[in-house]
Amino acid sequence: MNAPPSTSEDRQLTVDALRRAVPGLVPEDLDDLADADPLRERLELDSLDFLAFAETLAATARVRIDETDYPDLATLGSCVAFLHRRRASTP
Amino acid sequence: MAEFTMPSLGADMDEGTLLEWCVSPGDTVRRGDIMAVVDTSKAAVEVESFRDGVVDTLLVEPGTCVAVGAPMATLTEPDDTAPPAPSPAGSPKPRTVDPLPPEEHPRPAPPVRHLAHELGVDLATITGSGPGGRVTRDDVVQAGRPAAQPEPTRAAPAGGTRITPYARRLAAELGVDLVGITAPADGVVRAADVRSAAGVRRSQAPSEAPGPSKAATERHARMRATIASVMTRSAREIPHYHLTWTVDLHAVHDAMTRRNRDLPVDRRLVPAAYLLRATALAAAEVPGLNGFWSEGRLDQQSTVHLGIAVSLRGGGLVAPAIHDAATLTTDQLMSALRDVVERARRGRLRDAELRDPTITVTNLGDLGAESVHGVIYPPQVALVGFGRIVERPWAVDGLIGVRPVTTMTLAADHRATDGFVGSRFLAAIDHHLQRPEDL
Numbered sequence: 005m006n007a008p009p010s011t012s013e014d015r016q017l018t019v020d021a022l023r024r025a026v027p028g029l030v031p032e033d034l035d036d037l038a039d040a041d042p043l044r045e046r047l048e049l050d051s052l053d054f055l056a057f058a059e060t061l062a063a064t065a066r067v068r069i070d071e072t073d074y075p076d077l078a079t080l081g082s083c084v085a086f087l088h089r090r091r092a093s094t095p
Numbered sequence: 096m097a098e099f100t101m102p103s104l105g106a107d108m109d110e111g112t113l114l115e116w117c118v119s120p121g122d123t124v125r126r127g128d129i130m131a132v133v134d135t136s137k138a139a140v141e142v143e144s145f146r147d148g149v150v151d152t153l154l155v156e157p158g159t160c161v162a163v164g165a166p167m168a169t170l171t172e173p174d175d176t177a178p179p180a181p182s183p184a185g186s187p188k189p190r191t192v193d194p195l196p197p198e199e200h201p202r203p204a205p206p207v208r209h210l211a212h213e214l215g216v217d218l219a220t221i222t223g224s225g226p227g228g229r230v231t232r233d234d235v236v237q238a239g240r241p242a243a244q245p246e247p248t249r250a251a252p253a254g255g256t257r258i259t260p261y262a263r264r265l266a267a268e269l270g271v272d273l274v275g276i277t278a279p280a281d282g283v284v285r286a287a288d289v290r291s292a293a294g295v296r297r298s299q300a301p302s303e304a305p306g307p308s309k310a311a312t313e314r315h316a317r318m319r320a321t322i323a324s325v326m327t328r329s330a331r332e333i334p335h336y337h338l339t340w341t342v343d344l345h346a347v348h349d350a351m352t353r354r355n356r357d358l359p360v361d362r363r364l365v366p367a368a369y370l371l372r373a374t375a376l377a378a379a380e381v382p383g384l385n386g387f388w389s390e391g392r393l394d395q396q397s398t399v400h401l402g403i404a405v406s407l408r409g410g411g412l413v414a415p416a417i418h419d420a421a422t423l424t425t426d427q428l429m430s431a432l433r434d435v436v437e438r439a440r441r442g443r444l445r446d447a448e449l450r451d452p453t454i455t456v457t458n459l460g461d462l463g464a465e466s467v468h469g470v471i472y473p474p475q476v477a478l479v480g481f482g483r484i485v486e487r488p489w490a491v492d493g494l495i496g497v498r499p500v501t502t503m504t505l506a507a508d509h510r511a512t513d514g515f516v517g518s519r520f521l522a523a524i525d526h527h528l529q530r531p532e533d534l
Contacts, residue, residue, distance in 0.1 A: 027440045028408035046252050048408070048461040051365040059360040071355045071363065 017065045018080060024064075025056035039081030055094065061087070067094050067095040096149065098166040099278040102142055104135050104449040105325075111135050112160045113167060115285060122150045123173065131167065133446070136321040138413055138439070142446040147173045188411035258284040290531075311409065319410035329470050334509040335387070337468045342528055343489055344499045350531035367458050370481050370501070372534045375399045375420035375428070377523035378454050383512040384477040384505075384520050385453045393476065402452025402472065403432065405439040413439050414455050414472060415448035426533050436465040459483055466502035476508035477517075479524075 019034050025051060033047055045056060060078060062069040067090040069077075076086035101111050112134040118124060130150075148170030155167045244513045258273055276284050347369045355363040378385040378399045386395040401420035406412045415421070415438075417431045438444055455472055458481045466479035482502040489498035503524060507517045525533060 026408075027437070042390060048462065050435055050462065051367060055360065055363065055365060055433075056437075062360050070359055073353065079362075 011084055014065075014084045014091065015080070017054070017087060018061065019060040021057055021064055024062040026053050030042050037080050039084075040079055042079055045082070065091060067091055071081045096172045097148060097172075099144065099168040099170055100166050102162050102446050102450065103142060103163045104133075104446055108135055108163060110160055110162045111140075113155050115155050115157055115528060116511075117141075118150045118153075118168075120150050121154060124148060125168070135449075136317040138444050138449075138507070139442045140444050140446050140449060144170070146503055149173060173387065189509065192340060198333070207523055208310065210520065224509075229309070267437040297445060299323050313328060315410055318407075322411065326470050331471050333471050333473060334477075335506050336509045336514055338505045338507070338514060338517045339466065340503045340504050340518075340525060342501050342507075342525050344484060344501055345529045346527065346529050348499050362426075364425065364429050366402065366484060366501075367427050367433060367460070367481075369531055369534055370458060371401060371403070371428050371432065371456060372423075372425045373421065373524045373527035374456055374479050375401050375423070376527050376534075377520050378477075379421040380523050381516065381520040383516045386476060386511075387453070387474040388476050388511055389474055396453040398453070400451050400453045402455030403435060403438050403456075404455060404457035407440055412504060413444065414452060414457075415439055416452035418447070446527060454479065456481070466504050468504055469506040471506055471508060476511040477520075478502040478506045480506070483528055 019037075022034060022043070026047065029047065037043075037046065043049060043057075047053075049057065054074075058069050058074070060082075061067075061077075065087055066071075067087065069090075072092060073086065073090075075082075077083050101113075106113070113131055114134050115132040117129045117131055124130065124144045126144055128144050130144045130366050131142050133140050133142050136210060149172075151169040151171050153168045155161055161167055168418050168451055179331070204260050204418055273284065276288055276340075309393045319510070344366065351366065351369065382395060383393065386393055388394070398419050399421040400416040400418050402414040402416050404412055404414045415430065415435050417435055420428060420431075423431060435444075435448065452475065454475055456479045457469055459467055461483055463483045465485060466482040469478040469480045471478045480503065482504075484499050486497050487500050488495050489500065490496075491498075504523060505517050505521055
């Protein structure tokens with residue numbers, strides 16, 4: 005059995021997905037992001053940005069993200085935790 | 096001989112700056128093909144050809160500011176078998192290499208031309224293997240392989256690599272070092288080359304994403320000036336009236352949740368797709384709001400080109416059109432919405448999208464205020480606003496429930512319609528939103 009993926013990888017996947025999905029984000033936006041910051045408000049993501057983010061994250065992390073999972077993508081911290089759980093349970 | 100002129104991309108535009116030619120003398124173009132990239136105060140815009148023809152002379156150098164309506168290139172008729180006429184006396188000489196004779200082979204399909212551009216393959220150097228010598232996708236891919244790359248038949252300009260002004264500006268905005276870019280066969284680095292270099296760099300070094308630049312700051316200042324001029328004109332000339340209507344969105348919400356449940360993320364809908372669909376249908380149904388105020392009368396339009404107000408990261412907004420929106424399904428509108436918003440934010444809109452919205456929608460989204468009393472984009476006569484969707488107590492059949500609702504508003508031109516017509520229009524939108532299964 006493989007070791008569970010590390011959370012630093014989950015964090016990197018999340019930040020990379022934001023950078024790729026949302027045109028015009030500057031590095032400082034992401035560098036300054038705290039775990040508890042609400043992503044959508046902090047980064048001013050509209051519903052299309054958020055959809056692009058979820059789409060990119062699902063593709064790069066190879067996990068399924070349902071609409072009911074969206075609340076788990078609210079903050080950087082909750083994204084990382086969600087990704088960690090989902091990647092550990094995804095074969 | 097026909098002229099390709101600087102188009103007017105809205106009432107506010109007097110001039111534009113040519114950033115890049117996407118065609119060369121001798122190229123066969125069809126109506127709708129992209130001829131050039133032009134910088135307006137709003138955005139860099141891809142300008143399409145209005146007609147079929149063969150590019151004869153490029154009259155204007157990239158970097159030149161050109162008045163609206165002034166000629167930028169000449170085209171010969173597509174069936175013109177005569178060699179291109181010499182440029183008229185007094186007009187500038189073409190800056191590029193000698194014009195090629197008109198193509199003898201059928202011109203490659205647009206996707207093939209696009210691919211060739213992306214791969215830096217000069218189509219003139221390829222012998223087509225398709226019917227009638229037409230260049231196919233495989234031909235381009237083959238030519239694009241390093242080992243199979245044919246010798247370029249057109250020599251690079253003296254002094255080696257040339258960089259178009261647009262490519263230069265894009266490189267500044269994306270933080271790409273131009274020295275590191277290999278020019279395609281013709282020795283000219285274009286925007287596509289910069290973009291692919293930026294893409295490569297991003298994937299190699301994700302931490303080096305570009306920051307805001309001087310160019311972006313200047314663009315922002317120009318955009319503010321444009322918004323100021325258009326909105327001031329609107330406030331001065333248009334006698335606005337405003338209506339408000341609250342819509343229960345539970346039916347839309349339920350339909351959307353059911354629909355999205357089984358779909359991968361990229362095919363899911365957002366509420367805006369339903370709101371746009373309902374608005375497009377209502378605009379086609381209720382006359383008086385879809386069109387332009389022109390020469391003292393309403394110029395009613397039969398097709399709905401739905402303008403979408405897109406706020407840009409870093410400030411400002413543009414309102415490009417989704418064409419013929421009333422004929423699109425909700426799914427198609429969703430794709431069109433994603434496409435146009437993405438391109439608006441990356442600065443790649445088409446000229447027609449900025450020129451001809453017939454009515455505009457501003458959707459404040461999940462983070463916005465609850466309602467907007469908008470300012471109409473002249474010469475349009477109406478602007479529809481949707482506020483943030485919020486849960487509110489809602490009375491149904493004498494009982495109170497909690498429902499997702501949005502406050503819908505209409506700003507309309509009193510010269511064209513009265514509140515009665517405006518109310519019918521909002522009622523029509525509401526009617527459609529209560530029947531999402533039909534949308």
